[in-house]
Amino acid sequence: MAGDWRAGGAAAKRMAKTRSKAVADTKPITGGCLCGGVRFTYDGELGGSLGLVTICHCSQCRRAHGYAAGVVPVQASGFTVIQGSELIREFESSPGKLRGFCGTCGSPLYSRRVSSPEALRLRLGTLDHPPADLVVEAHIFATDVPTWAEPDDAPRYPGLEPGRP
Numbered sequence: 001m002a003g004d005w006r007a008g009g010a011a012a013k014r015m016a017k018t019r020s021k022a023v024a025d026t027k028p029i030t031g032g033c034l035c036g037g038v039r040f041t042y043d044g045e046l047g048g049s050l051g052l053v054t055i056c057h058c059s060q061c062r063r064a065h066g067y068a069a070g071v072v073p074v075q076a077s078g079f080t081v082i083q084g085s086e087l088i089r090e091f092e093s094s095p096g097k098l099r100g101f102c103g104t105c106g107s108p109l110y111s112r113r114v115s116s117p118e119a120l121r122l123r124l125g126t127l128d129h130p131p132a133d134l135v136v137e138a139h140i141f142a143t144d145v146p147t148w149a150e151p152d153d154a155p156r157y158p159g160l161e162p163g164r165p
């Protein structure tokens with residue numbers, strides 16, 4: 001059944017079920033980059049009325065993230081960098097679209113559009129403790145998924161694969 005999610009059937013059903021769900025969580029959302037230089041808090045809606053929580057498989061995200069990007073729409077007004085704002089660099093990957101990342105460790109943090117200053121698309125991997133009800137609602141740019149990145153039946157290990165020194 002690998003690849004079913006690309007067909008849209010199951011994904012569309014999941015999406016329909018969760019489309020209107022606003023992720024409400026009273027605990028403060030915190031996050032940061034790999035080196036710990038950039039730290040932020042977020043106070044506001046995660047997805048919900050702001051848009052779907054997605055995995056983006058576009059070729060830009062693949063290069064920037066090494067695979068695909070987990071993305072949640074958030075409100076820029078609720079996003080506060082509490083440490084390391086001077087480390088954040090922004091790369092204009094398309095005209096008017098900026099990708100924010102840590103200049104020390106390279107971790108992707110968010111993307112934003114100059115034309116929509118109220119919105120940020122936060123990278124899911126930056127969150128320290130994602131709310132348990134935060135789930136992926138859609139895969140986008142699914143036709144760009146290279147063969148090597150498609151869902152597969154390869155074995156899963158809790159750490160490195162056996163035999164790796």
Ligand SMILES: [Zn+2]
Pocket residue numbers: 033034035036037038102103104105106107
């Ligand atoms: Zn960093």
Ligand SMILES: [Zn+2]
Pocket residue numbers: 056057058059060061062069141
């Ligand atoms: Zn993308």
